[in-house]
Amino acid sequence: MTNIAPLPVVVPLVGAAAVLFAHLIVPRRVVQAFAMAAVLAEICLAAVLIHQVRSTSIVYWFGGWTPRGAVALGISFTVDQIGAGAALLAGVVSAAAVAVAPSTMRDPDGIVYALFLTLLAAMAGFCLTGDLFNMFVFFELMAVSAFALSAYDTRSPDALRGALNFAITNSIGAFLVLIGIALLYSSTGALNLAQIGHQLARTGLDNASTVALSLLLAGFLIKAAVIPFHFWLIDTATTAPTPLVMILAGVLDTLGVYGVARVYWTVFASPLAADHRAVQFMLVAVGAISALVAGTLSILFSDPRRRMAFVMVAHTGIVLIGVACLSARGVAGAAIYAVGDGTVKAALFIGLALIGFETAHGQRQDHDVAGSPSRTAGLAVLIVGGLATAGLPLFATGLGKASIEKAAAVAGFPWAVVAIVFAAAVTGGAVLNIASTARRATGPRRDEHACAWVPQLLVASILFGISALTTKVGTWAATAAGRFSDTLAYQQRVLSGAATSPAGIATRYATTFPWIVLDLLSVAAAIVLGSGLAQNTARRLSPSPMRSGIWTAIRRVHDGSIGDSATWVTLGTAGIALVLATTMH
Amino acid sequence: MNLLPFGVALWLFVVGLYGIVTSRNLLHQIISLSVVQASTYVLLLAVGYRTGGAAPVFADIPTSRATVDPIVQALTLTDVVVGATVSALLLAVAVQIHKRTGTLDPENLRRRPES
Numbered sequence: 001m002t003n004i005a006p007l008p009v010v011v012p013l014v015g016a017a018a019v020l021f022a023h024l025i026v027p028r029r030v031v032q033a034f035a036m037a038a039v040l041a042e043i044c045l046a047a048v049l050i051h052q053v054r055s056t057s058i059v060y061w062f063g064g065w066t067p068r069g070a071v072a073l074g075i076s077f078t079v080d081q082i083g084a085g086a087a088l089l090a091g092v093v094s095a096a097a098v099a100v101a102p103s104t105m106r107d108p109d110g111i112v113y114a115l116f117l118t119l120l121a122a123m124a125g126f127c128l129t130g131d132l133f134n135m136f137v138f139f140e141l142m143a144v145s146a147f148a149l150s151a152y153d154t155r156s157p158d159a160l161r162g163a164l165n166f167a168i169t170n171s172i173g174a175f176l177v178l179i180g181i182a183l184l185y186s187s188t189g190a191l192n193l194a195q196i197g198h199q200l201a202r203t204g205l206d207n208a209s210t211v212a213l214s215l216l217l218a219g220f221l222i223k224a225a226v227i228p229f230h231f232w233l234i235d236t237a238t239t240a241p242t243p244l245v246m247i248l249a250g251v252l253d254t255l256g257v258y259g260v261a262r263v264y265w266t267v268f269a270s271p272l273a274a275d276h277r278a279v280q281f282m283l284v285a286v287g288a289i290s291a292l293v294a295g296t297l298s299i300l301f302s303d304p305r306r307r308m309a310f311v312m313v314a315h316t317g318i319v320l321i322g323v324a325c326l327s328a329r330g331v332a333g334a335a336i337y338a339v340g341d342g343t344v345k346a347a348l349f350i351g352l353a354l355i356g357f358e359t360a361h362g363q364r365q366d367h368d369v370a371g372s373p374s375r376t377a378g379l380a381v382l383i384v385g386g387l388a389t390a391g392l393p394l395f396a397t398g399l400g401k402a403s404i405e406k407a408a409a410v411a412g413f414p415w416a417v418v419a420i421v422f423a424a425a426v427t428g429g430a431v432l433n434i435a436s437t438a439r440r441a442t443g444p445r446r447d448e449h450a451c452a453w454v455p456q457l458l459v460a461s462i463l464f465g466i467s468a469l470t471t472k473v474g475t476w477a478a479t480a481a482g483r484f485s486d487t488l489a490y491q492q493r494v495l496s497g498a499a500t501s502p503a504g505i506a507t508r509y510a511t512t513f514p515w516i517v518l519d520l521l522s523v524a525a526a527i528v529l530g531s532g533l534a535q536n537t538a539r540r541l542s543p544s545p546m547r548s549g550i551w552t553a554i555r556r557v558h559d560g561s562i563g564d565s566a567t568w569v570t571l572g573t574a575g576i577a578l579v580l581a582t583t584m585h
Numbered sequence: 586m587n588l589l590p591f592g593v594a595l596w597l598f599v600v601g602l603y604g605i606v607t608s609r610n611l612l613h614q615i616i617s618l619s620v621v622q623a624s625t626y627v628l629l630l631a632v633g634y635r636t637g638g639a640a641p642v643f644a645d646i647p648t649s650r651a652t653v654d655p656i657v658q659a660l661t662l663t664d665v666v667v668g669a670t671v672s673a674l675l676l677a678v679a680v681q682i683h684k685r686t687g688t689l690d691p692e693n694l695r696r697r698p699e700s
Contacts, residue, residue: 133660140667148674154681161694164678168605168618171671178625178664179598185657186632559695562614566605 004052005060005077008045008087008124012038016117023110028102035113036098042120043091049084049128056499057483057490059130070495072192078130078494081480082335086251086258089339090123092466093250093346097243099459103452104242104353105152112152119145119247126255130494132184132267133191135259136177139223143170146252150240158560162239165562169232172569173222180215183208184267193266194494197487201270205584209271214580216263217283218573224256226290226320228572230313231565234558237309242353249308250346253316254338261323261331261484269326269487276326278583280411282576283324288416290317291423297554298430299529304352306558307434308345311389311427315341318420322404325411332481333403336474340396340467341389347463348385348431350456354378355438374453375438381460382435388467390428390526391519396470397424401522402515403474421518425525432530590631597624611679611689615672622668626661633657 015038023031052058058079061067065074098116101108122141129135147170151163185191187208188199200209218229225233233253237245260283264272272279291314298310319341322334355378388395391402401424408416483489492498557564597620604617633654639646641655683689 133663137663137667140671144667144670144674151674151678151681155685157682157686157694160678160682160685161691164611164675164682167671167675167678168614171618172602172605172621174667175598175621175625179594179628182625182628182632182657182660191656561695562691563606563608566602570602570606 003058003060004045004048005058005079005128006062008042008049008091008128009121011041011045012117012121012124014038015041016114016121019110019114019117023113028107028109031110031113032098032102032108035117036095038117039091039095039098039120042124043088043095046084046088046091046124049079050081050088053079053081053084057493059494059497067495067497072190072195072495075134076130076192076494077128078194078490079128080483080490081476082258082331082484083127083262085335085339085480086127086255087124089342090120090127090251090255092463093247093342094120094123096250096346096350096459096463097246100246100350100353100456101243103456104350108152112149115145115149116243116247119149123251123255127258130193130266131191132181132193132196132263135262136174136181139177139219139259140171140174142252142255143167143174143223146244146248149244150236152241152244153239156239159239161560161562162236165232165560165565166236166240168562169222169229169565169569172566173219173229175219176215176222176573177219180212180219183212183215187212192494193263194491197267197270198491198495200267201487201491203271205268205271210580210584211577213268213272213279214577215573217260218569218576220256220259220263221286221320221572221576222256222569223253223259224316224320225253225313226286226317227293227313228568228575230290230294231558231560231568233313234306234309235560235565237312238303238305242349245305245308246346246349249312249349250342253312254319254342257316257319257323257334257338260320261334264323264326265331265485265487266490269485275584278580280324280326282579282583284321284408284411284413284416287317287320287324288413288419290314290320291419295423295426299426299433300551300554302437304434304438307430308348308352311430312345314423314427315345315389318401318404318423321408321413321416321420322400325404325407325413327407327411328478328481328485329410330404330407330481331484332474332477333400333405333407335400335477335481336396336470337400337404340398340400340470343463343467343470344385344388344395344397347381347460347467348389350460350463351378351381351385352434354381354453354456377453377457379435379438381457382431382438384464385460386428386431386435386526386530387523388464389424389431390523391424392523393516393519394471395464395467397467398516398519399471399474402519405515405518417518421522424519424522426529428522428526429529432526433532436530436532590627590634594624594628594631597621597627609690609692611682611691612676614691615675615679618675619668619672622664622671625664629657629661629664 019035060077061074122138125138147163147167153159187206188196190196222229294310294313298307301307319334319338322330354374388397391398405417601617601620608614635653638651638653641652
């Protein structure tokens with residue numbers, strides 16, 4: 001069996017170079033087809049990898065530097081099912097983004113497609129690598145490609161500011177990760193995840209590695225954009241071009257949580273065995289706060305893009321709760337939810353583009369073409385997507401949400417279950433409400449490209465289809481998560497090449513009785529909220545001076561100031577470090 | 586172990602972060618980010634320093650000779666490359682902002698309030 005582990009990274013990178021060369025000589029349509037071919041190749045490679053790692057992980061040592069005497073010397077790609085699955089999701093969402101780029105961006109040229117490909121290469125590398133420093137490099141490559149794309153519309157000062165905020169906040173996050181890596185290296189002398197974990201399991205956590213843990217958590221959570229690290233995302237998701245926001249919402253955010261999970265299970269799980277309750281509680285709390293606060297704000301803001309930005313924050317919070325349970329069951333739920341929800345959110349941004357909330361031309365256009373096919377298609381996407389967002393059991397959001405709820409309840413956090421049900425209901429309501437208010441609005445007719453909506457609707461339907469199909473992979477996810485969280489087997493596989501025996505934790509679950517009721521409850525509440533009834537009642541009931549005071553403060557805090565964003569990042573990091581320092585022994 | 590380099594790294598990090606938070610000029614803000622990044626260079630090199638160690642080039646010294654850690658030097662080099670990319674992109678964005686709005690003050694770039 002040939003080892004194809006590095007190819008999902010190599011192919012998009014080579015594709016990016018080829019696209020840059022080709023765009024000088026061939027028309028744009030051909031360039032787009034080139035880029036699409038590279039993305040599809042990545043998807044196929046990731047799918048083959050998933051098949052190859054079905055019974056045991058693949059370890060690829062660059063330059064043939066295999067471990068000597070069970071000490072890792074070289075740099076490895078360590079591919080397991082969850083990692084390969086994340087690389088596949090990255091490919092799928094990138095394919096959707098590349099497909100709709102010509103109709104949702106202003107004249108995308110070869111450079112844009114090249115950036116999408118480097119972004120995909122970085123995401124794939126981040127998912128597949130088994131080396132901590134490698135993770136940092138791919139983390140930075142993701143950020144750099146993404147913020148170059150978010151600054152694409154150089155005519156809009158808002159978009160430029162959004163890009164700056166994105167770049168500066170994420171760079172601070174990357175430096176926190178790098179400092180964490182340096183500290184871990186100083187106490188273990190290793191950079192390979194398995195080697196660091198093996199070393200720490202013997203020596204236990206010293207002060208340097210405890211600080212490293214809090215810095216790595218903070219750094220990855222900045223990328224995940226959970227509260228209080230979410231300010232950059234609110235700004236960028238409002239101003240960036242549709243295809244980039246699709247990738248941000250579909251995978252990039254979730255990869256921050258993936259980073260937390262990967263580093264926890266490979267490095268910190270054994271030395272933290274006695275103290276894991278502190279980490280668990282802190283991460284569940286961060287996730288629950290994100291779900292509650294961002295969920296509430298999502299329905300209070302009226303601008304559709306801002307709403308969606310808060311929906312993203314709330315949902316990343318839900319994924320984080322799943323991972324934070326620190327159990328195979330939680331990882332499985334988080335994985336299913338990440339795929340089911342990521343594809344739905346990517347489709348939702350297509351829906352917004354279809355009804356004409358677009359930022360591609362420097363400013364928001366609220367052209368309203370009541371009854372045009374494009375609008376009808378957009379509304380259909382928003383309504384289906386809104387129901388999926390609330391957790392309709394037809395889609396994997398329902399199964400993932402139910403699994404995360406069950407994991408949280410088993411881990412002893414019943415209040416987190418309440419937060420998840422609430423967040424799903426209000427975010428679903430927020431999306432449905434976009435549809436119900438957009439339907440009523442009227443405005444001047446715009447000249448449309450004939451039938452530009454057909455491919456967009458097709459892409460959105462495929463994304464919904466993938467979300468629905470993901471409900472069938474519950475058992476696969478349970479096995480995959482069992483292996484993902486088997487720290488010892490991971491280390492043995494990397495350091496001594498021993499084949500991992502499938503871990504005994506094959507959690508079986510389905511959307512069974514109590515949980516499916518919670519799903520349906522969320523959906524029902526979302527429909528009520530989406531119809532606008534609840535907002536009107538709340539407006540009538542709550543005392544208005546107090547409301548407007550708090551409301552002004554909330555809006556001011558989210559006005560896109562880079563300094564504010566950096567302040568919150570600092571406070572959040574200090575908070576994480578403080579919690580860990582005071583609760584760990 | 587000499588704590589001075591770690592103190593310097595911490596100082597650079599904090600002072601750079603302070604610059605980012607309080608700055609009223611985008612160029613100053615971007616350079617502050619570079620200062621934050623400089624703290625990671627110092628930290629990495631400090632982690633790999635061995636007292637009395639030679640440079641890790643074995644062309645003209647016996648392989649038994651103690652050297653400083655070459656791995657962190659490679660990491661620092663990678664980090665410098667990353668930093669150059671980030672700074673270049675950010676400065677390009679700042680130039681565009683100045684072109685469009687005629688200002689580099691982040692306060693003037695705040696989003697207009699909306700409901």
